Amino acid sequence: MSLHLNLSLQKGAFTLHxxxxxxxxxxxxxxxxxxxxxxxxxxxxxxxxxxxxNEITFKNERWQSPSACRPPHQRSVAMVFQKxxxxxxxxxxxxxxxxxxRRDQSHPEFPIQEAAKLLGISHLLKxxxxxxxxxxxxxxxxxxxxxxxxxxxxxxxxxxxxxxxxKQSILPYLERIHRSLHLSLIYVSHSIEELAxxxxxxxMMDQGKVIKTGEAQDLLxxxxxxxxxxxxxxxxxxxxxQAYDPHTxxxxxxxxxxxxxLSTAPQALDQKVRIRIKACDISIALHQVEQTSILNLLPATxxxxxxxxxxxxxxxxxxxxxPLLARISSLSVQRLHLNPGMEVIAQVKSAALLGEL
Amino acid sequence: MLLSPxxxxxxxxxxxxxxxxxxxxxxxxxxxxxxxxxxxxKIRTVMVTLSSLPMVLxxxxxxxxxxxxxxxxxxxxxxxxxxxxxxxxxxxxxxxIGSIFYSFPFVLLPLQNAFSAxxxxxxxxxxxxxxxxxxxxxTIVLPMARPGIFTAAVMGFAHTLGEFGVVLMIGGNIQGETxxxxxxxxxxxxxxxxxxxxxxAGILVTIAFALLFLVNRINLPPSREGS
Numbered sequence: 001m002s003l004h005l006n007l008s009l010q011k012g013a014f015t016l017h018x019x020x021x022x023x024x025x026x027x028x029x030x031x032x033x034x035x036x037x038x039x040x041x042x043x044x045x046x047x048x049x050x051x052x053x054n055e056i057t058f059k060n061e062r063w064q065s066p067s068a069c070r071p072p073h074q075r076s077v078a079m080v081f082q083k084x085x086x087x088x089x090x091x092x093x094x095x096x097x098x099x100x101x102r103r104d105q106s107h108p109e110f111p112i113q114e115a116a117k118l119l120g121i122s123h124l125l126k127x128x129x130x131x132x133x134x135x136x137x138x139x140x141x142x143x144x145x146x147x148x149x150x151x152x153x154x155x156x157x158x159x160x161x162x163x164x165x166x167k168q169s170i171l172p173y174l175e176r177i178h179r180s181l182h183l184s185l186i187y188v189s190h191s192i193e194e195l196a197x198x199x200x201x202x203x204m205m206d207q208g209k210v211i212k213t214g215e216a217q218d219l220l221x222x223x224x225x226x227x228x229x230x231x232x233x234x235x236x237x238x239x240x241x242q243a244y245d246p247h248t249x250x251x252x253x254x255x256x257x258x259x260x261x262l263s264t265a266p267q268a269l270d271q272k273v274r275i276r277i278k279a280c281d282i283s284i285a286l287h288q289v290e291q292t293s294i295l296n297l298l299p300a301t302x303x304x305x306x307x308x309x310x311x312x313x314x315x316x317x318x319x320x321x322x323p324l325l326a327r328i329s330s331l332s333v334q335r336l337h338l339n340p341g342m343e344v345i346a347q348v349k350s351a352a353l354l355g356e357l
Numbered sequence: 358m359l360l361s362p363x364x365x366x367x368x369x370x371x372x373x374x375x376x377x378x379x380x381x382x383x384x385x386x387x388x389x390x391x392x393x394x395x396x397x398x399k400i401r402t403v404m405v406t407l408s409s410l411p412m413v414l415x416x417x418x419x420x421x422x423x424x425x426x427x428x429x430x431x432x433x434x435x436x437x438x439x440x441x442x443x444x445x446x447x448x449x450x451x452x453x454i455g456s457i458f459y460s461f462p463f464v465l466l467p468l469q470n471a472f473s474a475x476x477x478x479x480x481x482x483x484x485x486x487x488x489x490x491x492x493x494x495x496t497i498v499l500p501m502a503r504p505g506i507f508t509a510a511v512m513g514f515a516h517t518l519g520e521f522g523v524v525l526m527i528g529g530n531i532q533g534e535t536x537x538x539x540x541x542x543x544x545x546x547x548x549x550x551x552x553x554x555x556x557x558a559g560i561l562v563t564i565a566f567a568l569l570f571l572v573n574r575i576n577l578p579p580s581r582e583g584s
Contacts (some may be wrong), residue, residue, distance in 0.1 A: 046485050072484040073492075085482035089500040098496070102487040141482075148486050 001025045003152070003184075006055040007044050016040050016208040022201070024059070024152065024184035029199035029216070031190055031227070037208040038188045042156050045186065046079050047072035058152060076104045078145035079154040082161050084137035086129040092140050093125040099148040107149040110181075115143040118180075119173050135166030139173065146177065155187045159194065171197055172356050175274075192227065196220055196234040196276045197356075202227070221279075221325035223306040223314035228325055233279040233314075234354075235324045241266040241273060241357055250295075250350065251357060257319040261295040261350045266357035273355050281352035282326035284315065285345040286336055296348040300324060302340050305333060317346055364557055366533055367541035374449070374537060375517040378456040382464040382513045383506070385457070390468035391498075405469075409462045416459065420526025423455050427527060447529050452537070455523045464513040471505020472498070508572050515568045518561060 003024045009016040016037040022028050030038040043049040045056060047063065047070060056064040063070050078099070086095050096112045103109065116122040119139040124132065132140065138158055145153055158174075159167045175197060178185060187198055195202060199216040204225065212225055221235040222228045239255035244266055251262045253275065260275070288297060300319035307313050313333045317324040324346055338344070360368070393401050411419055427433045427445045433454075434444035445451035475498060483493045499506070521539040528535030530544070538557050545554035 046481075048481050048484070071489075072481070073487045073489045075485075076487075077485055079482065079485040081478060081482065083478060085478040087479055087483070087497060087501070089503070098483075098488075099486045102492075104487070144486070154485075 001059055003045070003059070003186075004055070004057040005041075005045070007041065007051070008054060009040060009044060009049055009051045011040060011049070014040075014208060016044070018205075018208075018210045020203065020210060020213070022186070022203070024186075026200035027178050027198055028184075028186045028201045028203060029195050030186065030188045030203050030205060031195055031199075032205035032211075033190065036205045038190075038205050039156050040208075041205070042079070042154050042186060042188050045152070046077050046154055047075050048079075076106070076151035077154055078148040078150040078152075079156065080138075080141050080145050080158045082157045084129075084132075084134075084141040086132075086137055086140060086144075088129050090129070091125075092121065092127050092129060092132070095129065095140060096125075096144050096147050099144045103147060103149045104151065105149075107151070107183075110147055110149050112147055115146045118146070118176065119143040133166070134162050135169055138162060138166070139170060142170075142173070142177070146181070150183070152184045152186065155185065157188050157190075159189070159191070174198055175356055192220075192230050192232045192234060195227065196236050197274070218323060221316065221323040223304060223316050223325060228279075228314060228316075229308060231280075233325055233327065234276045235279065235282075235322075236274055236276050237322045237324075239273055239275050241269050241271045244269065253353075255322070257298050257322050260298075260348075260353060262353045262355075262357070263350045264353075264355070264357050271357070273357050275353050275355040277324065277348055277352055277354070279314065279325045279327040281348060282317075282324060282328075283347045284317075284326055284328060284332070284336065284338065285347055288345055289347075292347070293349070294347045295350045296353070298324075298346045298348065300344055300346045302338060302342045302344060304340055305338060317344070319346060360556055361553065363532055363536075364538075364541055364553060367536050367538045368557065368560065370449070370533070370536065371518055371538040374452055374456060374520075375514045377453050378460055378517045379464075379510050379514045381453070381457055382460060383510060386461070386465045386468050386509065387506075390465055391472050393465075393469050394472035405465075408465050411459050412462045416520070416522025417526060419458060420455065420523040423451075423458065423523065424527050427451055427454065446527050447531060447535060449534055452524055452528045452535055455527045456517045456520055459520055459523045460513045460516045463516045464509045467505050467509040467512060468502070471502035471509075474505070475501045504575055507575055511568045511572045515565050518565060 001024055003022040005018060005020045007016060007018050018041060030041060032038050040049055050069060053066045054064050063075050087098060090098060100112055116125055119142055121139050121143055124136060159170055178198060189195060202214060202216050202219045203210055204212040217236055219225055220227050227233060237255055239253040241251060242254045243252040249263060249265060251264055251266050253260045253262055298319045300317040303316040303318050305313050305315055307330060311330050312327055313330050315326040315328060317326060326346060393405060424446060425431050429444045437444050445454055479497055480493055483497050488496065524535065524537055524540060530536050530540050538561055542554050542557045
């Protein structure tokens, strides 16, 4: 199950070259600085950008070859743009109905009411598109794309034009879409938080070229790539909600690294969740400390130490095959005589474990 | 009844002329405006400039060239003769052709603005929702441009009602054929027949007011209430 791309696009002074095989059973994120060609790549997949001799094959279906090109409306894609791109002459419900009428009938139907419920817009259905806030409009646009039941859903920085509050209100919906619907999704973003929350597989681009691809878990905690070096770098791992103690309001999570304590109430037990830890929220101790407020003490091995220019070092750790990234001061590295190969304790406050349980 | 049969005829002729011109202009200008709104470049700028000329030129200049063009020795006139007809000058046909030029920018520009205002985004969104080109034209472009199309039609109609100079140059003042309301008013004033001039003028003012009022009403910014 893959999306094969061999693209070469010229847009003014900008050239995009990429040859990729993407595992579309995972949520793929395209990341990179502004103007690196991620949007252009996405538009080429949709068929909105076109150049001769490009090749696009989606799950053995040839969308473009040097001899033939399917126009966008003959590809089973739906696209969510940076701006909502709603049809202003139709109300919210009719915007969804527009997509529903033209849906890809080779997939099970996704009823309008259900999409509206998933995105929290049921109460807006009768409203005019003019009356929506930015966040509401973008949620309508996402629901509209879902109702179209595409084989491939493309999202081009759908949150970038929104304020922080709207972003935070939409992100949980996106996580839910990815978890509950089995559709291929390619998501463009340069936000570390969005990547950490959503991506399974990351394609990093720069100046029109693909510079790195790999599992999100590996790339996000790789101190040698831009994502790991980012000041808000985060490591991700999976866990299962196991128990919840209402007295202490603490949730126990089973992970590959062992049991972790989280101070969040889970929606359900036995639920697979993704947990994030910011690199600056992991500290390192040489031995198990007895009296500490930190609940999660994870034995780990130092894989590498990479100095970054701010008097800090990135410590790549591995705790039972789970890569973790810690950012600590260079002074601590010296004082503790940290070296690659050393066995240490990674300390994580339960409040620093982030995730939608 | 203050309207004489001749005035009534002039008024009917005016409305008939405006209706013909509006329909023909919508047919000509819609594809042209669509093309103009889809890009930029020298050819497009030249096109827009040419079609805006009637807004600034004296109608007599326009009428003069049209007279040369459509007269028995002009290329259009010759074409009409070749096709077994007489030259269109001093006939209703000539008036229609002249008015098409005269009202051209008033139809083209609102259409062009309406199409430009849609922008590429809704069309791209529709395309990725599996709407083909014809589907997009019928379900996105035309409905979204509807206020602009309406404005263009009304402006074309209203502006043709007010035509005077061009008609006088190419159509003269032939009752039942080329004497439209504006010319009839001029005749009445010339012969100091003020009451009849008043009636006709009043009717034109009323029609123009009603049309422009309608346009302004339609083009109010959309309310933030539900649809």
